[in-house]
Amino acid sequence: MPYLDKAQPEILRPVSNLFIITSIVVALFLNGLPWEGLWLMLRPDFVAVVMLYWCTHKPLRVGIGMSWMVGMLADVADASLFGQHALSYTVLAFGGVVLSRRIRMFDLREQTTQVSLILLLTYATYALVHWQVNGHVAWIYFLGCLTSTLLWAPMSTLMQSMRQTRVDRE
């Protein structure tokens, strides 16, 4: 895999705004699929992982404000409290932007450990707000944090490969 060994820097195509927006829309779509029962509990938060990817790889284009707005859309889609997803995605984006240089230096395995902490913080923020408003904590909710962390490696590999320049081997 070209992404795994960091020996030679890759040449990536500049990212168009359309690509960023499409990826976020696809993530909202994946979150909106009719998940039920156990699958709902195991569902990774696709939007969070995609936002984290952009915050770490393009921190000047996609930052805290953008994540907040996507969070508002997620709030509307989930019919949750206005600002609940927005708050947790703000925390997510802050973690991503601050650690962006470090994360880009690491390989996938090291990235996953860093990302797991940011995602845990994000999920904890969401659960904390829920606990304050509704008065009980659903620990099973944190299963989604685990699957989101596992999603990081395949998702960022996919995004990276979609951004790569095509090389003709002849």
Next chain:
Amino acid sequence: MDSTQTFQVLNRGPGHAARLVFFVVLSFLLMFVDTRYRYLESSRSALSMLVSPIQRLATLPNSLWQQASDFFVTQSSLLDENNALRLQREKDAAQLIQSQSLLQENQQLRLLLALQQHTPFASQFAEIVYAERDIFKRKVLINKGSYSDIQPGQVVMDDKGIVGQITRVYPWLSEVTLITEKDHAVPVQVLRSGLRSVAFGAGDTSQLSLRYMPVSTDIQNGDVLITSGIDGLYPPGIPVAKVEKIERDAAYPFAQIICLPLGGVDKHKQLLVLSAMPRLPERPAADPAPATGKTKVKKAEVH
């Protein structure tokens, strides 16, 4: 890494921490306003126009699959269903004749007693489009909204009993809070004894519970609970739940009564939305302590 990034460092505005604080405060403000007041519904429905095409697309495969499986129903299963329905209709017809005579008798008696008539309520047909996608919540979205004259507070039921209540209305969708949502309350009455109570949702499981019922209450396993119609939110006489388990422990002042909802709270796709109830006369304001809290219904403020 982009080589252009180093040039943009100079004009990137406020720092990360400042942005974090700004958006965190903004989120808290919104959450506070959203829990306490209901000012944000219009902006929510405006944003929902952006999101709803994505949502529609996401549920498309599922609905296509259902349409396809509806198409390939075998003839024998149709015949079976037909037979079952015919039997059911014959059974119902006998009861219907009885109930019609009872209805007339009842009307006459009510006239004699000069009581207010039970107004018949109209209903609208709706389908569930999105199930709850947040494991914390017992909510569904149905495909009728403010364009079909749906209003917050209307009652949603299926053919067996109460399913929930409309809590939020979008232009083409509305949100139904199921009766099993934590602390959602339905004023009920035991069909057998006429005992009044309030059924509360248990939250994470599909159960209801009756709270604050003394240990010596006249209630039995298998008792059917119907809506009492007190408070004017729910029409009276609609089945709600069946008593499943009663724990009478003398150490506690109250009995623990667990009920299961009769309506297919998490089963069916088609639902009925009952039109708004006629308004009751205003509650007297100078009543400092409502006697037992029986009329305290959560979500009553949505009216």
